[in-house]
Amino acid sequence: QQQVKQSPQSLIVQKGGISIINCAYENTAFDYFPWYQQFPGKGPALLIAIRPDVSEKKEGRFTISFNKSAKQFSLHIMDSQPGDSATYFCAALGGFKTIFGAGTRLFVKA
Amino acid sequence: DTAVSQTPKYLVTQMGNDKSIKCEQNLGHDTMYWYKQDSKKFLKIMFSYNNKELIINETVPNRFSPKSPDKAHLNLHINSLELGDSAVYFCASSQTIRGNTEAFFGQGTRLTVV
Numbered sequence: 001q002q003q004v005k006q007s008p009q010s011l012i013v014q015k016g017g018i019s020i021i022n023c024a025y026e027n028t029a030f031d032y033f034p035w036y037q038q039f040p041g042k043g044p045a046l047l048i049a050i051r052p053d054v055s056e057k058k059e060g061r062f063t064i065s066f067n068k069s070a071k072q073f074s075l076h077i078m079d080s081q082p083g084d085s086a087t088y089f090c091a092a093l094g095g096f097k098t099i100f101g102a103g104t105r106l107f108v109k110a
Numbered sequence: 111d112t113a114v115s116q117t118p119k120y121l122v123t124q125m126g127n128d129k130s131i132k133c134e135q136n137l138g139h140d141t142m143y144w145y146k147q148d149s150k151k152f153l154k155i156m157f158s159y160n161n162k163e164l165i166i167n168e169t170v171p172n173r174f175s176p177k178s179p180d181k182a183h184l185n186l187h188i189n190s191l192e193l194g195d196s197a198v199y200f201c202a203s204s205q206t207i208r209g210n211t212e213a214f215f216g217q218g219t220r221l222t223v224v
Contacts (some may be wrong), residue, residue, distance in 0.1 A: 034213075
């Protein structure tokens with residue numbers, strides 16, 4: 001049962017463009033929403049995270065937008081760079097569990 | 111210092127063998143996890159332990175047996191390995207008391223069953 005739906009599966013963006021990845025969750029018991037970045041051969045690494053009482057969080061070029069009523073959240077990567085090419089996972093935490101979306105493979109063209 | 115470390119990084123073994131993966135975290139977290147990442151990169155939780163107690167077992171076959179000797183360690187033993195067990199296994203930890211926090215992951219163990 002997939003409790004966190006992520007889209008798109010893959011994304012190609014020009015250098016300098018904006019990358020947008022969307023996620024939707026079902027369980028209202030989730031209370032923490034991190035995004036992870038994973039490079040080949042490495043474990044997922046925390047990028048940025050948000051709690052549901054906040055509608056937006058920005059850290060450098062990365063912004064999370066959160067819509068609690070719609071149970072949706074998204075990651076925006078501004079000024080995307082080739083070094084951002086990786087797989088991105090949204091996640092939702094609750095009840096000793098982190099549930100991940102299926103992942104988005106981002107490729108930033110130089 | 112590595113926050114979450116797991117060994118070995120690579121494991122190649124024959125079908126039917128028994129193998130173990132070890133994990134240690136030095137973050138002082140109270141919860142540890144095992145995740146399985148398949149060839150399509152999907153991350154699926156297998157087990158969750160809080161202060162050495164099993165909290166979550168996500169319908170994982172009995173051949174997989176986690177053991178937590180203390181809250182800083184969570185090992186995974188796999189009996190009678192099958193071809194379908196080939197995947198990357200990630201250990202992770204987080205702090206869950208006084209509010210959930212994000213999980214920190216180890217570098218992964220790539221298990222190949224031949």
